[in-house]
Amino acid sequence: MSDYSEFLSAMQAEYAAQTGFSADDASDIGIRLKVLATQLAALSGRVEALKAEAFPQTASNGWLDYHAETRGLSRKAAAPSSGTLRLYRDTPSAADISVPEGVVCALRQTGGEAELRFVTTAAGVLEAGDTSIDLPARADRGGADTNAAPGAVCVLVTPVQGLSGVTNPAAFSGGADAETDDQLRARLLRSFASISNGANAAFYYDFAMGFDGIASANVVPRVSGRGTVGVYLAGEGAPASSELVQEIEARLSQAREINVDVTVASAQAVPVNLTLQIEGTSGVEFESLKAACTQRLTDFFRGLAVGQDLLLSSVGDALYHTEGLYNYKLTAPTADQEAEANQLFTLGTVTISRMAVVS
Template structure:
């Protein structure tokens, strides 16, 4: 559907008026003003129709309209998740009594764009001890909450008797909302798999309704007598209890004479060795602290049977950090072609600055 510009519409209307009347309308005349107003309304109508046309199909829809296409397939856009980890609260010297650290104690990272973290349970620094570890999570969901070891070092909430705080291990698991392109790919993949009774899509649809299952892939034997449904959770294996429940559901929903088995998906670690060329004035140290967590979080959200291409990781890096001018990969970094029953997960992620 080709969208005309306002100028093209106006010129077409003026030409038709001259052809029919034999008179050329002046811009300040009543007819000239009417033509301009009408051309504007026609342009608005065409723009609206063009928008509706795009939103009618999952290949071109975006935002909330793409969510509706996904809902028709039982696919929900991946949401924002909070990064989680462990904070260590410490004193310089031990004390003779127990010291309580309340739930909800807030700490933060250093720097201009500080991210806050809060403890998720109450803890006690025992008498005679100098350090206590407390589970915590980012206050705000999103990949910005992923933090390298030692990145969190500021006490926001005053805790009497505590001298300093840090995280000896990275905070991870923070994710941004699934982008339109990744979500669209999942929707189109679902559309491409028919859901007729006994088809691969049929079994996958049942599996995705099971709590704890984020992705599923069904493999059907050559003679159609056996089906294996491979499942994977949200960045982790599906709990055994959920697998048992799904097995019961599939046993009661399978065609007569077909044996259905539910299995955990196998994993394949994807190794990323990226070489970054930074823009002038950009901070590689900050990029190398944040980007590995972003890459790992993205890799750990892949689906069973999905391919992973270095080009997508390249785009992820450049979209995340505008200070990166160019991204290359070491020769050992290879694309991962999707395989039945295999889910790609994060392996070693290393970044190196190049000039």
């Protein structure tokens, strides 16, 4: 791309060649050349920007969305996490207690405000003699930050007569941020590399990946013999929710090819417990480095796909780029882990200790 000075120099040189005189900076011609050079430089910049948006490899934002639409793709919105809420009372109930759908619960309050809320998606009845009832629920908004650890939900925002508290016995998972340019671009380029024809594995993969909350999918042709296809789904770092699996299965049953039996299932989570020793660079506190390494590992496992093997070299690469880390030693697992077609490796426990100093 040419800039202002290059345009101006070229025009001044051409003017001198054509007339035999140099255009004085203060002359009418000199000023006109400067004005024209300014406009040409601005136009050149716009052309370069348009060139970048003309190809999916370099397009961004709305322009990338336009490219995706040519392949029948659209950017995925942020997905809420889902899980189970356990509403309870201190003593066994003397009679049945009806619990309506739409009960709102929240995380521990911070600064007087409950930042993240969860809403039950089904009604239920706490039967006489019981002290608790489990109901499905999901976050009231999308985003990766809606994932919550077990026991984190403990504020009963909507009063329910006869019930005194709430908790979540298992983690809320499946929450994901809106699809980034890089993620949409990768999905778009993959659609060019593997063209869907309405009957091949690419068709089922593209179909499943088009749903909000689906971060990875694995398609297995002939999973149960001829005329069968298995589709296994996961969100970011967790299997896909049962509600989403049911929705995709229902939609695929209408879109599938004739005489083909399609099985859609959530991926099987395989937790991996990690044990490692770390050593930081000079001046780095151990606890802050430990937290940074844990976050690196969390992000790494969130990026794993259904059916993707766990390579120790990849785990090491994720750790290696942790700021402030001088050295590390991964002691468990001791070998690469091979995934089945329906398996998703997830992060289990992380045990981090100081690396022994060798004198």
